[in-house]
Amino acid sequence: MKKLVALLLAAMLLMSCAAFASAEGGFSGEVKIWVAENTVEFTQQAVEDFKAANPQYAGMTVKVEPVGEGDAASKMITDVEGGADIFGFAQDQLARLVAAGALLEVEEMNAIQVSLENDAGAVGAVTMGETMYAYPMTSDNGYFLYYDKEIVKDPSTLEAVLADCEAAGKSFYMEINSGWYQTAFFFGAGCTLTYDSDDSGALVKCNTDYASENGVKALKAMINVAKSPAFVNGSSVSNATNAAAVVSGTWDAGAAQELFGENYAACKLPTVDGFQLGGFGGFKMLGVKPQTDDAKIEACDALASYLTSGDVQLARFNAVGWGPSNLTAQQNEAVQANVALAALADQLQYCMPQGQYPGEYWSLATGLGDDILADKYDELDDAALLEVLNTFQTTAISYVN
Amino acid sequence: MTDLDYLKMSKWARLAHSFVGFFASIPSKCRDGFKKLGLWFVRLFRSIADNLVDLVDTFVKGDWKTRLSYLVMGFGSFARGQWGRGLLFFLFQTVFNLYMVNFGVAYLGKLNTLGTLETYREGRRTIYGDNSFFILLYGVLTLFFVLAFIYTWRANIRQNKVSQQILDSGKKLKSTKDDLKSLADEQFHKTLLALPTLGVLVFTVLPIIFMILVAFTNFDATHQPPSKLFTWVGWDNFRQLLSSDSASYGDTFKQVLFWTLLWAFFATFLNYFLGMMVAIMINKKGIKLKKMWRTILVMTIAIPQFVSLLYVSKMFAQDGLINTYLMKWGWIASPIPFWTDAGWARFTIILINLWIGIPYLMLIATGILMNIPADLYESARIDGANAFQMYRKITLPYMLFVTGPYLLTSFTGNINNFNVIFLLTGGKPLSLELSGNAGYTDLLITWLYKMTVNDTNYKLAAVMGILVFVVTAVINLLVYNLIPSVKNEEDFQ
Numbered sequence: 001m002k003k004l005v006a007l008l009l010a011a012m013l014l015m016s017c018a019a020f021a022s023a024e025g026g027f028s029g030e031v032k033i034w035v036a037e038n039t040v041e042f043t044q045q046a047v048e049d050f051k052a053a054n055p056q057y058a059g060m061t062v063k064v065e066p067v068g069e070g071d072a073a074s075k076m077i078t079d080v081e082g083g084a085d086i087f088g089f090a091q092d093q094l095a096r097l098v099a100a101g102a103l104l105e106v107e108e109m110n111a112i113q114v115s116l117e118n119d120a121g122a123v124g125a126v127t128m129g130e131t132m133y134a135y136p137m138t139s140d141n142g143y144f145l146y147y148d149k150e151i152v153k154d155p156s157t158l159e160a161v162l163a164d165c166e167a168a169g170k171s172f173y174m175e176i177n178s179g180w181y182q183t184a185f186f187f188g189a190g191c192t193l194t195y196d197s198d199d200s201g202a203l204v205k206c207n208t209d210y211a212s213e214n215g216v217k218a219l220k221a222m223i224n225v226a227k228s229p230a231f232v233n234g235s236s237v238s239n240a241t242n243a244a245a246v247v248s249g250t251w252d253a254g255a256a257q258e259l260f261g262e263n264y265a266a267c268k269l270p271t272v273d274g275f276q277l278g279g280f281g282g283f284k285m286l287g288v289k290p291q292t293d294d295a296k297i298e299a300c301d302a303l304a305s306y307l308t309s310g311d312v313q314l315a316r317f318n319a320v321g322w323g324p325s326n327l328t329a330q331q332n333e334a335v336q337a338n339v340a341l342a343a344l345a346d347q348l349q350y351c352m353p354q355g356q357y358p359g360e361y362w363s364l365a366t367g368l369g370d371d372i373l374a375d376k377y378d379e380l381d382d383a384a385l386l387e388v389l390n391t392f393q394t395t396a397i398s399y400v401n
Numbered sequence: 402m403t404d405l406d407y408l409k410m411s412k413w414a415r416l417a418h419s420f421v422g423f424f425a426s427i428p429s430k431c432r433d434g435f436k437k438l439g440l441w442f443v444r445l446f447r448s449i450a451d452n453l454v455d456l457v458d459t460f461v462k463g464d465w466k467t468r469l470s471y472l473v474m475g476f477g478s479f480a481r482g483q484w485g486r487g488l489l490f491f492l493f494q495t496v497f498n499l500y501m502v503n504f505g506v507a508y509l510g511k512l513n514t515l516g517t518l519e520t521y522r523e524g525r526r527t528i529y530g531d532n533s534f535f536i537l538l539y540g541v542l543t544l545f546f547v548l549a550f551i552y553t554w555r556a557n558i559r560q561n562k563v564s565q566q567i568l569d570s571g572k573k574l575k576s577t578k579d580d581l582k583s584l585a586d587e588q589f590h591k592t593l594l595a596l597p598t599l600g601v602l603v604f605t606v607l608p609i610i611f612m613i614l615v616a617f618t619n620f621d622a623t624h625q626p627p628s629k630l631f632t633w634v635g636w637d638n639f640r641q642l643l644s645s646d647s648a649s650y651g652d653t654f655k656q657v658l659f660w661t662l663l664w665a666f667f668a669t670f671l672n673y674f675l676g677m678m679v680a681i682m683i684n685k686k687g688i689k690l691k692k693m694w695r696t697i698l699v700m701t702i703a704i705p706q707f708v709s710l711l712y713v714s715k716m717f718a719q720d721g722l723i724n725t726y727l728m729k730w731g732w733i734a735s736p737i738p739f740w741t742d743a744g745w746a747r748f749t750i751i752l753i754n755l756w757i758g759i760p761y762l763m764l765i766a767t768g769i770l771m772n773i774p775a776d777l778y779e780s781a782r783i784d785g786a787n788a789f790q791m792y793r794k795i796t797l798p799y800m801l802f803v804t805g806p807y808l809l810t811s812f813t814g815n816i817n818n819f820n821v822i823f824l825l826t827g828g829k830p831l832s833l834e835l836s837g838n839a840g841y842t843d844l845l846i847t848w849l850y851k852m853t854v855n856d857t858n859y860k861l862a863a864v865m866g867i868l869v870f871v872v873t874a875v876i877n878l879l880v881y882n883l884i885p886s887v888k889n890e891e892d893f894q
Contacts, residue, residue: 077625077857100857101628107525171720177831202623229735232720241720290520290527290628297525359622359856363831363838370830370840373741391833398648 026056027299034067034075034084042319043307050306057299069093069284076102076289083289085296086304089134090141091125091283092180095356098128098201104288106132107301117310121353122325125283128356129199134285135308137316139330140249140323141282141354143181144340144347146237146256147245149265158225158272161245165230170244175235176222177369179362180280181247184269186210187278187352189218193396197356206397211389219377219385221272226372233373250323253340266343268350279347280354283325358399368392416883423882452555459562467561474554477561481568485577490557497550505543512540515618515632527628534626537618541610545602616863622856638864650837650861658872660747661844664822665815667751668758673808675755676762677800681792683763684770695767698760706757710824713753714740741830743841750842754821765807766800773799805884812880813873817846837861845869 035043047062065084067075073093076083077100089097097103106114111132115123122136147155151168154160165172175181186193191214196205209215225231234240235248237255246256247269257264269277286308288300306312313324314332323341324330335341368388371377377385410418460468470477475490511517516531564574575583584592616638618624624631645651683694701709716722717739724736739749773796781791801808822828828843828851835841838856839848845865852862 074854074857077622080625080627096622096857099623100625101520102625104525104527233741234718234720239715241725290522291525292527292529294524294526360838363855364833366829367831367833367835370741371832371834374738374743374830374832376832388833394647395833395836 028059034087037066134287136325139325150263151244174247179365184277184279185218268347281351508539672758680766
């Protein structure tokens, strides 16, 4: 009851705001934004700049709240009405958000602008079917190798990296029981796993060939890596003890610099068994939730578009080190000079832009990884391994309904 | 079997006897249960019929004040001078009518479909349609309200009948003042219990009914209000969780249930016996620094589990403290897979749980042990009993008698012991052999948590909630009938 009354009141408030705002051609209500904690301050500044540049929105109250990209999607889905109007999230959540109806599709003109100004992978990542659902914000959600150049002399092959680590009694970290890092092996060996989606966010087709010779090659490589005494399953640099090489992403650049000090180095992933490790190129994005008020929609569209524009992306890189998805910003000297981003850029040529995956995929992949870590496959021959991958593939396909 | 036969049996034989007896009595108990249920229904229908007859009877025999009360609640009370009661009845009716007209009817009408009006876009503006969640919630609430109304309406009629009878016999009716006084006197229980009862109804009973109903809908990630509708699907969710074809979770469910029971058993009884042993050891005459030993053990309680468990889980990781040192000292060649191997992970969890569970048991046992009459031990010693015999014949029976109910609740508590599992492993390791995001160390309750929070799969989580209730209820009933505190109530009195 109370909620209903509150809802009614809120609706009335909104309507009165709308009436007031449309008279002025702007918007003066409240907009709530959720971004990762370390970018709250930056986002607040950017919002102030936006208001200064767009006087019709000067009366708008913007609340920027810290909600991690991992949590944002779950929170939005649980309570769309109570959630933020604009929120940042990583792209693995997009399919889930669209399926739950928690995203407003990007306005047509903005969509055209987004697809012209951002790299192709980022544009693909925010699109389901033919519809664009979010604004790409970064193009740095990929992984590569951080290493200690004193210990790891030759980071070009995984065998050499492991040998160097073993010789020095140090560890090599890679989170092979994560659906995200695991694709380094499978995609590197030439396998694919993608899902086609329609405009409503439903997955309609699974394209995969994990159950193949290449898949077995990848699985065997993972099993062999896991057998090395230097191997540790993990990806967080700050949690790593005794590490000489870690496969992680740009968010760990600071921690890696601290860990390796003078010997800090980063490069693309090594080769293993003669094939180059691949992986996902991932993206962070900003989404707008469905709104019931036209003036607010306009304001949110404009604000989200501004917060993901090239200049702001570059400013964000300078403030918190997030790699831009904007093509112009990517050409900036400072961006190009960043060790971690350079390594990522080098790695991205072997990567597939991360598309849409069902939530179940991630736990399925963790299942496969955990089985490898539990040494369940150590004694299996090729035929048995193929059988394992067959199970994996059938299950992955069964998520399409 | 005679009592003598029973008493001749050894302790274990008696236990076996009552165990077999319990299962043997299940069919007859079920039959009794059904019979009782049938009788209950018969009584229910009979009382409904009686009520209907009485309603007609009251109407026929009633005066015009009574008759008008059928339409306007509280009118009779008003007209007979009991304005306090009349006002309450009338207010209730007004609130009910207003509620029904404004909300209730709409929600009730949609309860059978849970909404049909889809959310759509007009240009870029979203027009929200029906919200299945609110329809279900307020629909159930409205049903409650309707039942309450029928009950109150019936009370209102009965009130008129009784008042008429009292007036006919020449006595006077209670005034409002008398009513108010009685609420602080002979009706004081109603005054006290009104608020708690309402609270229990709204905050406990209503959510439970709501949750049970969700188990029969398709409320999940792709049917998420307010943008999407969900609707009734009957027993589909139960089928998906329990049957074992490839798209279902039956095999995984069995696996998780097996581990849940295994875990509850070990976590309860290992802690119990080891905790008791530690307490006995510390209590023994001649042990020095008793307080210090107790303090050391109690320290683990003082540190929040949140901190200690997360820390310990790191300690046992592949690159954690334990493995690193064991390897450094040359005791093992490669790290022990504490968390990656299913068997090891289960073993490690039980082990770590001992560390946090023993201190509690030690505290409880210490108190009880000090309570055992010393003369029992003294006479046993004179009879030449050794320490083990004394433990088996005096300490253990006494402990079991006093802590039987505690054992039972702690077993139930362990079935739902979310903290330890979630903080240590989060249910991992997962496997291709398991489905539905469940891992080898997942309890039903942690699996339920993952389903709700990670997968937004409310429908299956609701089914799981019901099954957890069934499991705990069955075990509780079974064990409750076996524990000595219930069976041999006079033993230690």
